[in-house]
Amino acid sequence: MGKYKIVVIGQLNKDLMNQLEQKCEIKVWSSPQKIPRDTLLSWLSDAEGFISRGDVVVNGELLSKAPKLRVIAQASVGYDNVDIDACMSRSIPFGNTPEVLNEATADLIYGLLISSARRIHEGFEYVKDGKWESPFNIPMGVDLYEKTLGIIGMGNIGRRVAVRAQASGMNILYHNRKESVANNELNCKYETFENVLKQSDFIIVLVPLSNQTKKLFKKTEFEIMKQTAYFINASRGAVVDTNALYQALVNKEIAYAALDVTDPEPIQSDHPILKLNNILITPHIGSATTETRYKMGQLTVENLLAGLESKKMPSCVNKTVYN
Ligand SMILES: NC(=O)C1=CN([C@@H]2O[C@H](COP(=O)(O)OP(=O)(O)OC[C@H]3O[C@@H](n4cnc5c(N)ncnc54)[C@H](OP(=O)(O)O)[C@@H]3O)[C@@H](O)[C@H]2O)C=CC1
Ligand SMILES: O=CC(=O)O
Numbered sequence: 001m002g003k004y005k006i007v008v009i010g011q012l013n014k015d016l017m018n019q020l021e022q023k024c025e026i027k028v029w030s031s032p033q034k035i036p037r038d039t040l041l042s043w044l045s046d047a048e049g050f051i052s053r054g055d056v057v058v059n060g061e062l063l064s065k066a067p068k069l070r071v072i073a074q075a076s077v078g079y080d081n082v083d084i085d086a087c088m089s090r091s092i093p094f095g096n097t098p099e100v101l102n103e104a105t106a107d108l109i110y111g112l113l114i115s116s117a118r119r120i121h122e123g124f125e126y127v128k129d130g131k132w133e134s135p136f137n138i139p140m141g142v143d144l145y146e147k148t149l150g151i152i153g154m155g156n157i158g159r160r161v162a163v164r165a166q167a168s169g170m171n172i173l174y175h176n177r178k179e180s181v182a183n184n185e186l187n188c189k190y191e192t193f194e195n196v197l198k199q200s201d202f203i204i205v206l207v208p209l210s211n212q213t214k215k216l217f218k219k220t221e222f223e224i225m226k227q228t229a230y231f232i233n234a235s236r237g238a239v240v241d242t243n244a245l246y247q248a249l250v251n252k253e254i255a256y257a258a259l260d261v262t263d264p265e266p267i268q269s270d271h272p273i274l275k276l277n278n279i280l281i282t283p284h285i286g287s288a289t290t291e292t293r294y295k296m297g298q299l300t301v302e303n304l305l306a307g308l309e310s311k312k313m314p315s316c317v318n319k320t321v322y323n
Helices: 014-023 037-044 060-064 084-089 102-118 120-128 156-167 181-185 193-199 219-224 242-250 290-308
Strands: 004-009 024-029 049-052 071-074 148-152 171-175 202-205 230-233 256-259 279-281
Touching: 004 014, 004 037, 004 290, 014 024, 014 290, 024 037, 037 060, 049 290, 060 084, 071 290, 102 120, 102 156, 102 202, 102 230, 102 256, 102 279, 102 290, 148 156, 148 193, 156 171, 156 181, 171 193, 193 219, 219 242, 242 256
Parallel strands: 004 024, 004 049, 049 071, 148 171, 148 202, 202 230, 230 256, 256 279
Antiparallel strands: none
């Protein structure tokens, strides 16, 4: 039997590429830059499998240029770049990589929370800038202990953040569309969206980007938060209206923001928000550890090979494709 023709966007570990090469003939785009659309569409014209990446829009147009495509996999939890209905209309299973990145992402988010609250990164700048002249003139932080953390979108990653926050003595509120037994069993209290915003000292956003959550955080939402609130977004940049956040930070309607995701992403280095002293931004590194990225790659390869061999994927977003 011949090899499956596939297209891979992104860098996979060498041994994962070797696994694929045993069964597949591969066209690979490993540059961090976006693949030109024309190149991608021409590569996909005879491909059966596709490992996509978050910066590729997978839509009806792309599928129409890929008549032989039978399976798509991607190394991420979020799949807001993918039109799942378009995949369904072609009975194409789409695989993502939930769970394997929970701990790494929760560590990063909790790191952002602690760094912001205790001004860790500012402290380092302070030392480097030669401002550490006296122990009495230093960046002052705030306690986490006995403070309220509100998690908007408390699923797999949110629950792992909650466990870390509880170890610091924080009380946890959360809001999802539905109250969840698993979250309540963790001693986290379900509240309305508005009450979480009103009552929390720290707010962490972990909702998937969808039509419902696009610009969920606008002027009004920042206005109802405490003026002392810390706002942390690690979901997708477009869940937040960047200009409204900028104004809220400038006008001190909230105290601080920490972002692992931005809109636009990447954010330009001359963006005015970067001039503020009450913001911390990291370059979308939630799952970026060697071990976790390996596990994500592994699950992506398993998803792709399962699809090519007409088996059920270990992690399929549109499971009804198998009905
Ligand atoms: N910064 C980074 O590097 C990373 C970012 N991410 C982002 O984090 C997101 C969450 O990941 P994960 O925890 O694994 O996903 P989960 O699906 O496990 O959790 C998402 C939660 O959001 C809730 N939710 C969905 N829609 C809404 C809504 N409209 N309003 C309120 N709550 C909502 C869901 O509950 P319910 O259905 O009841 O509403 C669910 O509990 C991903 O979609 C991705 O965008 C993920 C990994 C790394
Ligand atoms: O942003 C990362 C993801 O896995 O989703």
